[in-house]
Amino acid sequence: MKSITSRDNAFYKELKALATSSQARRKSGLSLLDGVHLCQSWLELRGAPVHCVVSEAALANPEVAAIAAGAEAAGAPASVLPDALFGAISQVEHGVHVVFLVASPVPDKAPGLVESSVLLDGVQDPGNVGSILRSAAASGIRQVYCSPGTAFCWSPKVLRAAMGAHFVLDIFENIELAPLVRSAGIPVLATSGYAAERLYALDLRRPVAWVLGHEGQGVSQELLALATHRVAVPHAGKVESLNVAACAAVCFFEQLRQLQA
The missing domain is CATH 3.40.1280.10 (SPOUT methyltransferase, trefoil knot domain)
Known part of the structure; x- marks a missing residue:
């Protein structure tokens, strides 16, 4: 698991932009899933994220450790951030610090109204x-x-x-x-x-x-x-x-x- 400690790190800057800017999310086609439930659901239903990011303190949480291990086993890279840096990419107060970077799914051409x-x-x-x-x-x-x-x-x-x-x-x-x-x-x-x-x-x-x-x-x-x-x-x-x-x-x-x- 890669450790990121600088606010000037290019990947960290990308995460901050995605966390705060709808324009950045639309332009890149990427989204952030924040928290245990969303990350677990993505792993179960969609598979590997583009990247898994956790805070140093959260690694002690068994659920977070299992999510990070599952993401890596599925082939996704994982990074760890100091708690102070992680706070800038999470909008969940008192949350468990784990985030998935994912490609926002784009379905095939709309089939039209043929089912509910x-x-x-x-x-x-x-x-x-x-x-x-x-x-x-x-x-x-x-x-x-x-x-x-x-x-x-x-x-x-x-x-x-x-x-x-x-x-x-x-x-x-x-x-x-x-x-x-x-x-x-x-x-x-x-x-x-x-x-x-x-x-x-x-x-x-x-x-x-x-x-x-x-x-x-x-x-x-x-x-x-x-x-x-x-x-x-x-x-x-x-x-x-x-x-x-x-x-x-x-x-x-x-x-x-x-x-x-």
Whole structure:
């Protein structure tokens, strides 16, 4: 395991840029997975990372030692940093200091809407995007299409919120959603707090595409007009609407409930 002790080390500077700059992550096609759970999930589901990085203190942690050994056994290089240097590349407070540098997966050409999918129309909050990805993966959905205005899915905050869901999903970013909806081979359901159709009245025992919109503005008028159904999740009380991630979870698991019933 290589030891890096200088802030001027070229690889360390690259790590800092990837940790702090979305532009650097997009340009390089690389991402950082921060923490034991994400690194373990990557090893189990994707194999070797590009590089494994740990702090000196974390090497005493049996889980971290096992992750580093697993990465090296899979053919990945590993480096150790002093704790003070590691702190600049981790955004997890009081976390266990292990990071994987990985190539952000780029799926093949988008196949179009032929199986249950999620379309994110300008969902900007990274926590919401990550939660939606996690719910999609847990409910059996495998394809996610993101409009240009949606938060970058491989940012650290989205990765942490999704808790490894990225590794079992095909995520297509910077997709113009309207042409996708026009050519859909399955029903397209756009969520809206003002829709007349109620979620629980729909037959969801078949593939559908869920459209979820911007936290404040909701799904665009263009996509609402193109959708097969405009759907509301019923709720009691005086709250105007559900958080988009909560709405997504209710929709996805109602579909799963019907499929399993």
